[in-house]
Amino acid sequence: MSRQVDTFTFVVEPFQEDFTGQITWGTLGNLLLRSANLHASARGFGRVLLDGGVYVWVLSRLVVEMSRRPHTGETFTISTWVRSVYRSFTDRCFTLTAADGQPIGYAYSIWALINKDTREAIDLQRVMNSEFEACIDAGRPCPVRHPGRVRVKAGAPVRTIGTYYSDIDINNHVNSIRYLEHILDLFYKEMYAKRRLQRVEMAYNEETYCGEPLSFYVEPAADGNVNVEVRKNAGDGDATRGTVVCRSQLTFCDE
């Protein structure tokens, strides 16, 4: 095992693909999270015990850029490492590689360590030690454009949905990747045949619990990007816009 980097091999299984025959973004996102989890656990910081409390990692940002997504039956790898640690956050990078060694994508994520019960983040300097520091690989390239600040001014949601049993994961809130699936569902299926979704950016603000309705506000942005803001418990008008749970930017390109 490399001290810094782990590489995991996956195969795209039947029923993990979308109608185009490529792995769904949802499955891909969950494999990134799974790789992060395996990498951290193998180094003893999957969860952290401190002052009698249990601390777990929560995803704050996720950016995924794919030049193509692997198709059914294809083998590919995900490599992941920690790039840096600063105050309350840590940066984790990923490279996705085809079986022939060609890179097919990169991802960049930001995580906070929060108390499982109080949900409060702690200063990561408190858990820093030489062992943790030895895991950091600051130099390895991960050519992902850093996430920007997504702002949506649209006054009315394009869709409001309920949240149900299938949306909820073992942490008892709407699964991080599930938001992305709901966001992708805002666009016509034909869009995914005509244009290629090349980059996905997610910024997480708040947790959503089962039953809280989610409203989706959509706005075109510069360079052909689309910005999406997801709010929970929002009403129809501006007065009751609810609480932002996440923001997203999608980048489609013409092939």
Place this chain on the structure above:
Amino acid sequence: MSRQVDTFTFVVEPFQEDFTGQITWGTLGNLLLRSANLHASARGFGRVLLDGGVYVWVLSRLVVEMSRRPHTGETFTISTWVRSVYRSFTDRCFTLTAADGQPIGYAYSIWALINKDTREAIDLQRVMNSEFEACIDAGRPCPVRHPGRVRVKAGAPVRTIGTYYSDIDINNHVNSIRYLEHILDLFYKEMYAKRRLQRVEMAYNEETYCGEPLSFYVEPAADGNVNVEVRKNAGDGDATRGTVVCRSQLTFCDE
């Protein structure tokens, strides 16, 4: 390789579980379909070429009975075989077994072989040969109660949803297992904590294409069962009840 039975090993991966920590019904259903697919392909009847046409298997019925669902990190196996072939349909059985050899569930399914283009089923006697016949295992036990006839008289749907990009699989229609996920979402999350969903029965009638709305009609049935009928393109009243795409019966039990 056994001539009749294949056994596949799976591990429940993180993010494949529901909030209770057990594999989701959706993932489980897709693993059953994947096992069926692998078993048929290994014997040369994954898809059938006949008279210049391509014939593919479509799922007509699926019944899954679980005494418990495996939890995250747990290894389990799915064994599958063909039990019988009659006119237009074939019966396929499954057993699900824990790592210690204890059975944890059984499943039973009925499939038709249809022309990929015309969607018409063919008489399976036409593709029957000694090789296919040698694969059939009529005697192996699969103690699943056979599916009944689900009838729902409810006049108004409890929910109507749109169908979107994420619902559609590589066959360009709503994925068979996705219906089940939407059906499970009709019930409060707390229900899944309090009662155990022990048996799921699905009967498929028609395909749903992206954008066609689905309406869910729910009715309590005998023995604590719940019947669900899913109709596409249904209106609000009895006059426009649309087309039945599938029917389902769920059996919850108190632990």
